[in-house]
Amino acid sequence: MPTGLAHAELIAVLAAVTGDEPRVMTIRSGDALPSGPFELAHRSLQAGLREWVGDQTGHPVGYLEQLYTFADRDRTQDTGYSRTISISYLGLVREQAAPGAGKPGWHGWYEYFPWEDHRKGAPDSLQAIAEHLQRWAERDTSRRDHRRRRIEFAFGLHGAAWNEDLTLQRYELMYEAGVVAESGGEEFVATGRSMFADHRRILATGIARLRAKIKYRPVVFELMPESFTLLQLQRTVEALAGLTLHKPNFRRLIDSQDLIEETGDVTSETGGRPAKLFRYRHAVLEERAFSGSKLPISRN
């Protein structure tokens, strides 16, 4: 079984939420995601990642999940001798104590994806982006219909609902259309901050994965402090999803799952009536799904 030689590199999308803002850990003042070599000394990929993230940033990583492995030739600068395989991970971090001087910093992820935050309604920039994309669709007569449908679906145009999970599809459309700086669209400002190489695409992958995951796995709690109020929990989910949620229904959803329990304490720091504090029930299996199957199973 012969195998080709390659350089191996690990890239991390580390996410945290401070107050109402979802953040991602970056290096180079927000221009790149933290990354490092995968070395012989490392026991496994996960172990390798945990090790240097812990070393370099001082933050223990809670939940960790593999995102994707890239090796496209046009994505990496070939050394001429071998190519680079990049294995990306999504990690969730609880605390975000002020980073020391010169240390990696946290940046709000909507800096890079302003069109993804719909908590205050659809951003104004979306309109302009959609128009750019539609003009791009018209330019290629042979693929026009397909492109139009993709745009309408991804951006929730013409009656289709906005789907927060499609962060990656939206970014890829914008990349294809040359609307983002990475792919040529210099003049156009509403498309957010760019990043080194394909790091912004990796971040989009991480956001999309996390947004999808919070719907069926109780991973949000990896981002919460030990005890929290229901509104804090809701605000965290809203920050991640970039959407506002219906409060009574959110509460109903949460306590129908038996995921949390009251600590017995209350806090009056919220302004109005004191809120009960809750904690995550660690007895709950991580595998446990929020929702059920979608197949019409027959039991005889």
Next chain:
Amino acid sequence: MPTGLAHAELIAVLAAVTGDEPRVMTIRSGDALPSGPFELAHRSLQAGLREWVGDQTGHPVGYLEQLYTFADRDRTQDTGYSRTISISYLGLVREQAAPGAGKPGWHGWYEYFPWEDHRKGAPDSLQAIAEHLQRWAERDTSRRDHRRRRIEFAFGLHGAAWNEDLTLQRYELMYEAGVVAESGGEEFVATGRSMFADHRRILATGIARLRAKIKYRPVVFELMPESFTLLQLQRTVEALAGLTLHKPNFRRLIDSQDLIEETGDVTSETGGRPAKLFRYRHAVLEERAFSGSKLPISRN
């Protein structure tokens, strides 16, 4: 940005369904999954995989999706100079024309996972497997409770429902408990056929991913012929899920999605009343989800 050197290898889980049996492509008479080196000549990982699968097997791969990247030290035989990174893919193949002599062969995937097929009720072997696992849980008093809960959840014991998606979790429990041949359980026959290295685990990963995916993405159609009856479609889904489905509800689910359309023809090959033939509506976006969101979204 320094990067460590490693060998890169691609591994494929290629799935097809013949009649009522889900199959996987294998080499070495069913002992291993097809794999090959990732070389400089390849444009990307996907392209590399498509290339040698096409060359070696003569089957064009339809849908292709990355599964997981492994590099654990104990999983691969180190060359002493570098380690091996294995990138696994799940591919769906439509036709399964008889493979030529000496060519790779297809094996029913329940040969390797007999306990996963619940179409004729829970297999007898499940009982014995569950008892083995429970004895294993009792042996470690400190982790006993956690293990018990994992077993009950994964195998649907004590009132919990069997969840077909948990193929990987079940295999991993069995591996941990030393019930499968790979991890020492030689005497025990009900645990199916074993494979080279960690290939059976990779197959479990592929099965689990496919079972989960058919619930929210219309990927089944990648396994269907150009035109098919509704029962054929149902049998294919049932083969993959290892479950029987409720016929009227399956039909309702399918046509509420607008995924297929009548060809206008019928076939009388099914025995009774002739069945209408359908085809997949290719206009449908692949991204299109079967079901909706599980967050209580608020629209103001």
Next chain:
DNA sequence: CTCCTTTATACTCGACTTGAGTATATCGCG
């Protein structure tokens, strides 16, 4: 030719889930 078996297709009904809205409780503060 008719009945019977077999598969296909259509409809019904109750339980549960989901989206949306309303009502009541309890704090700080002027």
Next chain:
DNA sequence: CGCGATATACTCAAGTCGAGTATAAAGGAG
């Protein structure tokens, strides 16, 4: 004490889902 603010509880209609029943249209046995 009343008012704004937040917390918490309840209601209700529409939609979805599981389960079962009814009718249609073929082939084959007698």
